[in-house]
Amino acid sequence: MSEVFEGYERQYCEASASLSRKCTAASALDGEKKKQKLSEIQSGVEEAESLIRKMDLEARNLQPSIKAGLLAKLREYKSDLNNVKSELKRISAPNARQATREELLESGMADTLAVSTDQRGRLMMTTERLNQSTDRIKESRRTMLETEELGVSILQDLHQQRQSLLHAHTTVCTCLNSSTYYIDLISGFLIFSGCKAAIILANRTSITALIVNCPCSVLVLFIAISAWILFYAEHFFIKIEC
Secondary structure (H helix, E strand, C coil): CCHHHHHHHHHHHHHHHHHHHHHHHHCCCCHHHHHHHHHHHHHHHHHHHHHHHHHHHHHHCCCHHHHHHHHHHHHHHHHHHHHHHHHHHHHHCCCHHHHHHHHHHHHHHHHHHHHHHHHHHHHHHHHHHHHHHHHHHHHHHHHHHHHHHHHHHHHHHHHHHHHHHHHHHHHHHHHHCCCEEEEECCCEEEEEECCEEEEEEECCCCEEEEEEECCCCCCEECCCCCHHHHHCCCCCEEEEEC
16 A cells, blocks of 8 residues: 555544544534634545545555555545535534434434333233233133032022922821821832831932831831832832731
């Protein structure tokens, strides 16, 4: 690389850094101080343009293999200087402070909108979770009501069965107090022994034994026919007279 080009390049980099610092300082100034700083920046821009022209001239006089790389660097320097010119134009405007304020406000509004969008998304997710929880509660309540209805139905069935047993007990006791007894052999058998009579009622699911008073003194034993008689006869009665 040409030493002359390197010298121009070093001067340009120093000038560019200085221009950036001065632009930052000028944006916070007012009145005469700001005008003075802007004048310094304008002089620095002119000097930087002069250095870029010198580098361009020097690069074009070198060998093609070297020139290509140097011209690529020059394009970057020209872009950097254009940015400085744009900044100088912005802070030189009469309402530069207002423009800066508007830019800050726009940036703040953009941040606020981004935060608002994020909050809205979280709120929608929370609402969806609440809806799902509500659906689960409704389903649990429906299951509970169904279970309660089933329990009531079972209690009603048990009550009916109890009433049936009580009715059967009353009927048997009434029959034993009469002089004539009818025993359905399909349901069970009757045993007389002394002054006591044991009635054993049997069905397919349970056996019930009742002890009642009886005036008979003769032992009579009746054994119920097995449950399979149900397949051969509807009723089988034995009449006993005391």
